[in-house]
Amino acid sequence: MTLSHTNGPGRRGTSRIGALFAAPYVLFVLAVFAVPLGYTVWISFHRFYFTAPGAGVDSPWVGLSNYRDVFTDPVVGRAFLNILIFLVINVPLTVGLSLVLAAALNAKLPFRSFFRAAYYVPYVTASVALVAVWAFLFGSDGLVNHALGGLAPDPSWLVNTHLAMPMIAFFVTWKQLGFFVMLYLAALQNVSRELYEAAAVDGAGSVRRFFSITVPGVRPATTLVLIYAIITGANLFSEPYLLTGGGGPDHASVSPVLLMYQKGIEQGHPDFAAALGIVLMVFVLAVSLLARKISERGD
Amino acid sequence: MSTPTTESATPAPATRETPSPTTGRARTGRILQLTVLSLGAVAFLFPFYYMVVGSLKKTTTGDVSGALPGGFTTANYRAINGAISLGRSLLNSGIVTGGVLLCTLVFGVLAGYALAQLTFRGRGTVFATLLLVQTIPFQLLMLPLYALVVRNYGLGDSYLGMILPFAINSTAVFLFRQFFLQLPASLFEAARIDGASELRILWTIALPMARPALLTGVLLTFIGPWNEFLWPFLVTKNTDMQPLAVSLAGFLSNLQGTVANPTGALLAGACVLALPAVALFLVFQRHFTHTNIDSGVKG
Numbered sequence A: 001m002t003l004s005h006t007n008g009p010g011r012r013g014t015s016r017i018g019a020l021f022a023a024p025y026v027l028f029v030l031a032v033f034a035v036p037l038g039y040t041v042w043i044s045f046h047r048f049y050f051t052a053p054g055a056g057v058d059s060p061w062v063g064l065s066n067y068r069d070v071f072t073d074p075v076v077g078r079a080f081l082n083i084l085i086f087l088v089i090n091v092p093l094t095v096g097l098s099l100v101l102a103a104a105l106n107a108k109l110p111f112r113s114f115f116r117a118a119y120y121v122p123y124v125t126a127s128v129a130l131v132a133v134w135a136f137l138f139g140s141d142g143l144v145n146h147a148l149g150g151l152a153p154d155p156s157w158l159v160n161t162h163l164a165m166p167m168i169a170f171f172v173t174w175k176q177l178g179f180f181v182m183l184y185l186a187a188l189q190n191v192s193r194e195l196y197e198a199a200a201v202d203g204a205g206s207v208r209r210f211f212s213i214t215v216p217g218v219r220p221a222t223t224l225v226l227i228y229a230i231i232t233g234a235n236l237f238s239e240p241y242l243l244t245g246g247g248g249p250d251h252a253s254v255s256p257v258l259l260m261y262q263k264g265i266e267q268g269h270p271d272f273a274a275a276l277g278i279v280l281m282v283f284v285l286a287v288s289l290l291a292r293k294i295s296e297r298g299d
Numbered sequence B: 001m002s003t004p005t006t007e008s009a010t011p012a013p014a015t016r017e018t019p020s021p022t023t024g025r026a027r028t029g030r031i032l033q034l035t036v037l038s039l040g041a042v043a044f045l046f047p048f049y050y051m052v053v054g055s056l057k058k059t060t061t062g063d064v065s066g067a068l069p070g071g072f073t074t075a076n077y078r079a080i081n082g083a084i085s086l087g088r089s090l091l092n093s094g095i096v097t098g099g100v101l102l103c104t105l106v107f108g109v110l111a112g113y114a115l116a117q118l119t120f121r122g123r124g125t126v127f128a129t130l131l132l133v134q135t136i137p138f139q140l141l142m143l144p145l146y147a148l149v150v151r152n153y154g155l156g157d158s159y160l161g162m163i164l165p166f167a168i169n170s171t172a173v174f175l176f177r178q179f180f181l182q183l184p185a186s187l188f189e190a191a192r193i194d195g196a197s198e199l200r201i202l203w204t205i206a207l208p209m210a211r212p213a214l215l216t217g218v219l220l221t222f223i224g225p226w227n228e229f230l231w232p233f234l235v236t237k238n239t240d241m242q243p244l245a246v247s248l249a250g251f252l253s254n255l256q257g258t259v260a261n262p263t264g265a266l267l268a269g270a271c272v273l274a275l276p277a278v279a280l281f282l283v284f285q286r287h288f289t290h291t292n293i294d295s296g297v298k299g
Helices: A015-044 A064-070 A074-105 A112-124 A127-138 A143-151 A164-188 A193-201 A208-217 A219-235 A236-243 A256-266 A270-296 B024-055 B075-084 B086-117 B121-131 B137-152 B159-166 B168-181 B185-193 B199-208 B213-229 B232-236 B243-254 B262-283 B285-290
Strands: none
Touching: A015 A164, A015 B086, A015 B121, A015 B137, A015 B159, A064 A219, A064 B121, A074 A112, A074 A164, A074 A208, A074 A256, A074 A270, A074 B024, A074 B075, A074 B199, A112 B168, A112 B262, A112 B285, A127 A143, A127 A236, A127 A270, A127 B024, A127 B243, A127 B262, A164 A208, A164 A270, A193 A208, A193 B213, A208 A219, A219 A256, A219 A270, A219 B137, A236 A256, A256 A270, A256 B137, A256 B232, A270 B137, B024 B137, B024 B262, B075 B086, B075 B121, B075 B243, B086 B121, B086 B159, B086 B168, B086 B199, B086 B213, B086 B243, B086 B262, B121 B159, B121 B168, B159 B213, B159 B232, B168 B213, B185 B199, B199 B213, B199 B243, B213 B232, B213 B262, B232 B243, B243 B262, B262 B285
16 A cells, blocks of 8 residues: 655644544444444353343353354354355466456557456446346356256256355456456556566567566565455355355355354344354454465565 | 455556567467457456346346347336336435445545644544554444444434445545645645635635545445445345345345246346446546556555
């Protein structure tokens, strides 16, 4: 991120009015982030039920009991495994495809703005709308199966234990790819042109130049792809809920957030869901730090 | 929000071309590039084409004939309108999105201006919080927010309840701050010496100059609440209050039996949901792709 301190604020700017201007945002952050975060931690250590306001139901302290339930629930394990499957498919595909597309778009080409628009359109479109088309494309009687004929998987894509989660990973990769193409396109502007020229003089072919100059040159963008992929994986809800009908066969595509919804709201165990939320948050932080370490190694 | 957002106000440098040596190999390379880009564009646009064609068919089938144009009817649009009262859903989507945009612009500009051009106690803390908040996945806080907003504040089935968690977009605050930082402090000093109030300076000097940043802020903010599914899905029980993404998902899950051509009706609804965001994107494509994406890369 660009943090410019050089062109800072005037020293004589009035101080009280500044705090007043920032106050609505501060209140918003307190109300929407800080208080709910604290409340989640509190709920996760208590036996908690949703009640109407004013209904005097006790919420006794239960220590780590909710966390024990989370760690012993096999579906929770499945949900985290599903995020890992998601990442294993999404990250290499996103990095590979968006880098190749961005490198191709970076040259002077006819129809360049058309191509850019084409890749960006799924990104700005609602998941719910796109899920409807994918369900139609990959349904058991859908176009893909008609095209494949006897090669169509049985059971079909979205109701198949082995294919449900990969389908979600492919869907999300497709939907978000345009964003990352633009990200890499911007990153390519920062790669030194002289390096390409020097390499060309030294006789390096275009493939060699791509791997020796382009790939390391856009490393900060790749780190960002990793972080975004992890956050997206942690946030998955609409796709497993709608595309694979509430989490797929045998929870094959259930996600932690979907599980939080099912346990917390459908089945009335918000305390379990709160503990799961905290575990998920720690998981996201840990994997993000790890990803940052890995992608920055070798610098 | 489940989609990664972009951040920055600094305009991207004009696209630089990768040098292409003028050999015979260059032409092969260019044909290869165009082929890769065209194949990509087909993969990205075909689902949209299929969505539109499917929404206009009398009977929408998954076989190859379903992908060919012809035999068009508007019956599906009338069917989805009857099943989920399209007008009302669109109105709800519009009110929620409009409310989010208004709050983001008003409070976001105030906070961004304060962070960039005014000094006040705690400014550093507010800015650090701003950066932190952008990395916290919203879905993780959904249960405590649900408990607070719906159960404690009684805002279920209300526009305010749907707007609240998105009321101020942190990315937009960051964007406005970056923009106001670029304006010279001396510009504001002169007005202050003349005795103008900060609000007046903001309104008459800073805002007119900030129009490009405001436009980017609107574009960035629009697709979030318009496409959002999970939060309004939690908050609304009453179908009269549901935004289009939620009522369409409701149709997908349990109303398909009520119409003659359910797939066609679903795709018609998907077209209506997709159209505003896609249209806005195509009209303002330059702003989407050029102004707001690169700062994250320079990490």
